[in-house]
Amino acid sequence: MASSTAPGEDDGMDAFIEQFKEQKYKGGFNQDNWEEEFDKIPIFMKKAPEELDPLEHPELACIQTILYDEDQSPEELAKTYKNEGNDYFKEKNYKKAVISYTEGLKRKCSDSELNVVLHTNRAAAQFYLGNNRSALNDVIAARKLKPNHLKAIIRGVLCYIELKSYSKAIAWCDEGLQVEPKEKQLIELRAKADKQKRIEERNLRKAKLTEKKERVQAEALLRTIKERKIKLFQPPELSSQNSDDDDGGDKGDDRVLRALFDGINSENGVVVHLDENGNLIWPVLFLYPEYEEMDFISAFHEDTRFIDHLSVMFAENLPHWDTEKKYESNNLELYFEDEQREDLFHVDPVCTLRQVLGHARYVVKAGNPRIIVLARGSSFSRDFLSGKKLQAN
Structure with a gap:
């Protein structure tokens, strides 16, 4: 006759459980880690992982499959x-x-x-x-x-x-x-x-008025420069445009001049402009090649003589770089250079800026008229002039 036993009596489960009675469970939550452990359970997660790795989060991958079941x-x-x-x-x-x-x-x-x-x-x-x-x-x-x-x-x-x-x-x-x-x-x-x-419409109106004013001033400036027969350096592309211009004559020249002076800036950020009487005011550079120094005159009136500036600049306090004290106003020689032909032209200190800029061989580059200043009779002056072609002014 077969004996009957209660479920679990002979399946070894009681013995299996018995061995754990004296062992403390170490995998439970505690007050320090319960929030961290809960956040690993999908239903309690506050934020999903940035990258879902099915091996690392199999339960999440399973939920995602259910959610997005096609x-x-x-x-x-x-x-x-x-x-x-x-x-x-x-x-x-x-x-x-x-x-x-x-x-x-x-x-x-x-x-x-x-x-x-x-x-x-x-x-x-x-x-x-x-x-x-x-x-x-x-x-x-x-x-x-x-x-x-x-x-x-x-x-x-x-x-x-x-x-x-x-x-x-x-x-x-x-x-x-x-x-x-x-x-x-x-x-x-x-x-x-x-x-x-x-506000945008007001700013646009102001910008248009400013643009119109600047255009009128630019036209007056270009017209005055042209009347003075002052030549401006033309990049090769502008020179060819001028020579090939179908209109020819004044229209072609005006276009080139406008292109040259459209937003022109000198190397020192100051631009030539007209004063209230229609006179040109230029930013002028005096270059001292012996010491690789220079002076910048931001507002040189076209009818002012060079000696008028130099007598002030070299009156009592000579420049710190002039260690030999030879750059005195009455001992200076002035020149301008035709860089294209490598010719050098003497400038009389009693000449005005207008007279020099109107010279047939003078070309204004980068918005700055430039004058070379040497100490008369110095060894540097002799060496410097010996390497140049001097031309009669």
């Missing part, structure tokens, strides 16, 4: 991705939010309301990432599905303001206020866009 309908999948995107958005992980909303839109579900939400939410995430154009494209897509969707309109207005398209921002505000006349945010945004639009 057997689900496009509507169900789109909603799941929307919820995931919302979670990322709350965590301020806007890049992942964009990815989730995009995946939701890829399902191409038939629920237009859900698609509107996906587009609008993705627009918000793109906006926070600074991708204003992408955000705007999303709200436009949302409004195609639902023209009066207030959130899409508000987010579109924000994008237009960031893009400085104030007129479109105002137009969208007006459309939104037709839907909800008392919408506070739209009222505030419209006032902001209108204010910025007025």
Whole structure:
């Protein structure tokens, strides 16, 4: 007769459990690690891992497979991705939010309301990432599905303001206020866009007036330079343009001059200009090749003589680099150089700047007339002049 035993009596389980009675369990949670351990359990996780490794997180991979089961309908999948995107958005992980909303839109579900939400939410995430154009494209897509969707309109207005398209921002505000006349945010945004639009228009008017004034001044400056027969250095491309100009004559010269003086800056940041009496005021460089030094005269009136400046500059306090005390105003020789032909021309100190600039061989380079200054009779002066071709002035 077969004997009957209770379940578990002969399966060894009692003996197995018995051996643990005297052993303390070491794998339990304690007050120091319980939060960390809970965060490893999917249902209690506050934040998903940045990279999901199925081997490291098999339970998460399993849940993800269930959540995004392709057997689900496009509507169900789109909603799941929307919820995931919302979670990322709350965590301020806007890049992942964009990815989730995009995946939701890829399902191409038939629920237009859900698609509107996906587009609008993705627009918000793109906006926070600074991708204003992408955000705007999303709200436009949302409004195609639902023209009066207030959130899409508000987010579109924000994008237009960031893009400085104030007129479109105002137009969208007006459309939104037709839907909800008392919408506070739209009222505030419209006032902001209108204010910025007025500021932009005012700045544009000021810029145009400034541009017009500068153009008139430039034309007067170019006209005066041309009347004085002053030659400006022309880069090869401008020289060929002038010689090949079909119009020829004054029109071709004016075009080249305008190109040369369009925003011209001297090496020292000061530009030639006209004074109130129509006289040219130049930034002039005095070069001292013996010591590789120079002086910069920021405002040299064209009718001022060179000796007038030099007598002040070398009156009592001679420059620190003149250790031999030979650069005195009555002991200076002035020259200008035709660099193209390597010719050197003597300049009489009693000449005016206008007389020198009007010389047939003088060319102004980089906006700065330049004069070479040497100490008369010095050994450096003799060596320097011996290597140049001196021409009668």
